Amino acid sequence: MEAMSTEKKLITRDDWEKRLNDVKIRKEDTDRLVMNFLVTEGYAEAAEKFKMESGTEPEIDLATIKDRMAVNKAVQSGNVEDAIEMVNDLNPEILDTNPQLLFHLQQQRLIELIRNGKVEEALEFAQEELAPMGEENQSFLEDLEKTVALLAFEDVSKCPAGELLDVSQRLKTASEVNAAILTSQNHEKDPKLPSLLKMLIWVQDQLDEKVYYPRITNLSTAALENPAV
Numbered sequence: 094m095e096a097m098s099t100e101k102k103l104i105t106r107d108d109w110e111k112r113l114n115d116v117k118i119r120k121e122d123t124d125r126l127v128m129n130f131l132v133t134e135g136y137a138e139a140a141e142k143f144k145m146e147s148g149t150e151p152e153i154d155l156a157t158i159k160d161r162m163a164v165n166k167a168v169q170s171g172n173v174e175d176a177i178e179m180v181n182d183l184n185p186e187i188l189d190t191n192p193q194l195l196f197h198l199q200q201q202r203l204i205e206l207i208r209n210g211k212v213e214e215a216l217e218f219a220q221e222e223l224a225p226m227g228e229e230n231q232s233f234l235e236d237l238e239k240t241v242a243l244l245a246f247e248d249v250s251k252c253p254a255g256e257l258l259d260v261s262q263r264l265k266t267a268s269e270v271n272a273a274i275l276t277s278q279n280h281e282k283d284p285k286l287p288s289l290l291k292m293l294i295w296v297q298d299q300l301d302e303k304v305y306y307p308r309i310t311n312l313s314t315a316a317l318e319n320p321a322v
Contacts, residue, residue: 104306106319124149126286133275133284135162153278157183161274168267169260173202180270187277194273196226196233200240201266204257207243215244 128149131140137158140151160183167176177198180187188195199222206215219241227234239254246252256262272282290312297308305320 101302102304103320104304106307106317109307109317121149126289128152129281130284130286132158133281135165135271137162153280157278161271164274165267165271168198168201168270169263171205171208171263173198173205173266176270177202180274183274184277187273191273192226192230194269196223196230196236197266197269199223199226200236201263203237203240204243204262207240208258212244216241 124143124147128140128143128147128151131143132151132153132155135158137155140155140158143149144151144155160179164176164179164183167173167179177188180198188198203215203219203223206218219237223233223237227237240257242254243249243252243257246255249255249258275282293309293312300306301308307317307320309315310318
């Protein structure tokens with residue numbers, strides 16, 4: 094039997110652009126994608142301006158974005174107790190129905206106490222607030238033990254759990270809270286636009302195996318590059 098040909102087909106730039114132009118995309122759909130991104134990422138002023146310019150109605154009350162971003166800022170600044178109060182003011186059910194989120198916020202409070210050198214207060218807080226939660230959930234207990242281990246090291250850089258004091262830990266907790274608030278508002282926790290871009294990259298990777306075509310390598314400009322044969 095003859096070996097199957099693996100030669101890839103060439104699609105010219107003119108043919109590719111014609112195919113793209115044949116795909117009809119409504120402006121209303123792209124506007125909704127933009128609004129979805131602005132709302133989800135918390136750009137309240139930009140969302141308000143875009144609403145006025147495009148006439149696109151947001152999926153949630155834009156006033157709630159500022160409240161959500163205030164919670165986000167509080168967590169990222171280490172003011173976790175204030176963040177918890179703000180979340181409860183927004184919707185008490187968010188923490189009442191999400192024990193994992195509540196634990197992670199309380200864990201972040203413990204981390205901040207340790208960061209500020211409040212050893213006795215940290216131990217008391219861990220025993221009174223976090224230990225009971227750890228008794229009900231093994232993963233919580235493991236995270237608690239890892240956090241308390243920070244107290245055993247004068248130089249936390251030598252502690253295996255030292256990364257808990259990094260800014261990235263605050264960002265991780267803030268992101269989890271942000272997602273929970275969005276979910277409580279019946280809104281997607283992640284913007285749609287990045288997912289579509291990831292899908293574009295995946296599709297191009299699949300096409301690369303079969304054809305030469307003008308691909309997009311710079312997602313910020315979406316410029317087509319001539320096929321490399």
